[in-house]
């Protein structure tokens with residue numbers, strides 16, 4: 197029987213970062229994962245470390261935008277009819293959280309995490325020898341109309357208050373940064389402080405290797421085997437049972453599989469998303485990620501090619517993939533950049549684990565001694581993995597946390 201201080205369940209970017217931060221503080225840690233580190237949701241993202249984030253994604257703000265989604269014409273969103281009754285309460289909560297005053301609250305609540313997102317990756321990458329995967333030239337949001345650019349006013353005003361650097365550009369200014377783009381847009385905003393990753397899988401693997409190098413243990417196992425073996429928690433692994441006084445659940449979109457049987461029902465939904473790599477035509481290239489705001493997709497230069505990532509799909513996590521958004525957005529994408537042949541035969545699909553208030557849950561699980569939660573990072577799990585690792589490790593080791601963790605507590609749903 198192996199025994200450690202803390203078991204971390206799930207080796208995505210969040211769980212791996214939590215494990216490293218605990219191990220660095222002298223805690224004996226076992227990281228339990230059914231696959232390999234970083235092969236879940238953390239594999240397929242756009243690779244942007246978004247320290248610049250101000251407002252979260254919102255419920256469609258105009259009747260026209262909602263109608264386009266409802267009629268399945270919007271490139272940025274899709275849904276399965278059969279899933280609507282299940283997700284309806286979450287969508288109503290999401291709509292309420294999209295009110296202007298709530299967006300400002302969210303921006304303020306999340307600022308401490310975003311403000312440290314880049315620095316925590318840089319620090320961990322310096323230790324892990326993975327700084328070569330980080331690109332320090334920001335990201336670029338493109339606007340095809342004057343109206344959509346005008347819509348950024350509130351966000352940029354608040355960014356100025358928070359001291360977040362951004363540079364509004366006209367078309368020529370943006371083309372000077374990214375000469376391979378076609379001039380089909382009118383405005384851009386360059387968020388200069390963001391960092392991007394050339395291979396998110398390799399980055400998580402590097403953090404996992406660092407964890408091993410400082411003495412962290414890793415096991416193959418099914419997190420759902422977690423049960424009480426008083427006074428400990430026990431999980432069954434391929435190497436036998438493993439006990440610990442504390443357990444951190446970092447299972448991303450799979451967290452409810454473990455938590456529901458334990459009686460912890462937090463209102464998580466998933467926003468599924470897809471990616472596919474394309475070979476650029478000729479000598480076209482990108483030097484940083486691009487968001488085509490009016491068409492709701494990103495193009496990100498990765499080691500594997502240009503990674504095109506899609507917006508949200510509301511569907512059951514395990515339902516068969518329906519990558520219909522590619523059909524809706526490819527004309528716009530090909531009009532913006534010379535995308536050649538796809539690299540893979542089929543798109544990759546992942547599930548962003550999202551709470552309607554666009555905040556993760558970081559802290560103690562309600563009603564279960566020794567159980568901790570670190571999941572629900574939605575659109576920003578790559579960005580916030582290392583800072584989450586720091587915060588929860590500080591909470592668990594009795595150090596004064598670098599920020600007030602109260603906005604991320606599970607109690608906000610159970611009160």
Ligand SMILES: Cc1cc2nc3c(=O)[nH]c(=O)nc-3n(C[C@H](O)[C@H](O)[C@H](O)COP(=O)(O)OP(=O)(O)OC[C@H]3O[C@@H](n4cnc5c(N)ncnc54)[C@H](O)[C@@H]3O)c2cc1C
Nearest residue numbers: 206208210236237238241242244419448469576577578579
């Ligand atoms: C298309 C797309 C684009 C995105 N772009 C960005 C971006 O640019 N920037 C950003 O910050 N974020 C982005 N995200 C979000 C980000 O990828 C996620 O928030 C993040 O990966 C979540 O990390 P995680 O560690 O919580 O979950 P995961 O990476 O899913 O890790 C959970 C782990 O738990 C393991 N697991 C599950 N069940 C079990 C079990 N029963 N037993 C053992 N192990 C189990 C899984 O195998 C997995 O490895 C994007 C997401 C998508 C889908």
